[in-house]
Amino acid sequence: MIRVRFAPSPTGWLHVGNARLALVNYLFVRRHGGRFLLRLDDTDSERGSAEFAEAIGRDLRWLGIDWDETFRQSDRRDRYAEVAAVLEKSGRLYPCFESEEELRAKREQRARRHLPPVYDRAMLRLTAAQRAAAEAGGKRPYWRFRLSDGHATWHDQVLGRRQIKLPALSDPVLIRADGTPLYTFASVVDDLDSQVSHVIRGEDHVTNTGVQLDLIAALGGAAPQFAHLPLLLDEAGEKLSKRLDGLSLRRLRSDGVEAAAIAAYLARLGSSRDPVPATLAELAADFAFSQFSTSSARFDMAQVRALNRKVLATTGFADVAERLPAGATEAFWLAVRGNLDLLNEARGWWDVVAGSIVPPVIDGEGGFLREALDLLPAEPWDGEVWPRWTGALKERTGRAGKALFLPLRLALTGEDHGPDLKTLLPLIGRVRAAERLRVAAA
16 A cells, blocks of 8 residues: 655644645555655654744645544654664674764864765774763763665655765764654654655755665665655745744645645645645545656745735625624625635725725816715615616716726725726725715815
8 A cells, every 4th residue: 555654843833844744645646546754753842842842733634635534753662672683683783972062173184185074984993992981971862873885876756866875975863862853764664664665855855865874774674655745835936934933834824825836736746746726635536746847946925916806806705704794695706706816815805895085186086076976876785786887987978998987996995906896896886986986086
């Protein structure tokens, strides 16, 4: 069975880059009828928090993503210690005592000799007596994994053939001195135990993949297939960061971006397919890694707003009623939904329909607006009041086109563009319309 995992660290708000990876994992596994695992990589107790962990689940559900299994790495410390003991016994995991200052001095010395800053494996020559003396002096070892000679090679589902020269890398630290497992180690143990068949993540993990393949081999495990998506950049071409809230899902949601728009945009961003409004089931049905480019993609908020506009234009009243201003009706929603980039903009149009906006005084149009007020039909109003009224105005004043319609729109709404006044004017009502015409004509 195909099994994938999305493994965020609860150290910040879920931003669009991570959400994109969650979606790609989800669409791939739903396309092939597999299982989706949500794993919280929460071993960093200093930076992680329960608030961020809860927010991740909330954001995923908002996007429409559900999961079949879930667990936290913080509940698996005993398992990591058990596997570490196996690696230590085989000679692949070895203790180190150098301080960061000592390691920095070594790197600087190698740089002066024009050598790459690769760890020299000095601790492999540590004797039992030297280790005992270090521990007697209060030092606690951290643990490195001895990499193999040669190369780690795999066929990447997105990037094609990839190869990492292992001797060019420093032996990675797998376990801190306090016993906390690091990502490279814990992730491999979890993937093997969870029988993950495909690891789908960002291109920034390519080097990690080479190391992890060597670690998987040392543990006698079967390697999953890998797919690395090129990184998603912001509009300035910079790497996304959890510490910048502007592109977090919670900020986009609070700004009025619809989940369906974000999902449709992220699912096809960086692929050969144009983002269009679609359900997750529709997006999963034609998902394929071959559609993705090997170049980085940029998150363009203008494109998101354009897609969001299309989504809102077909969204039913029942789906947004609770998020509209108090008192907003279905007739109001149907009148304005095609003119909204973001749902929050409905508030401004509700003020136009039901509030007391003050239109601008329109220089040079006082006479025309007084004529309009004089011809304003009596209520009750229906959908024909606008063409009936403007037809009468056209006949009396000889105006047509922009000269006829723009002053009326400005006076009635305070805006030079917006929803069709044929549907908006009956919602505004005669009392408000008459008062605004008087103000704008002053």
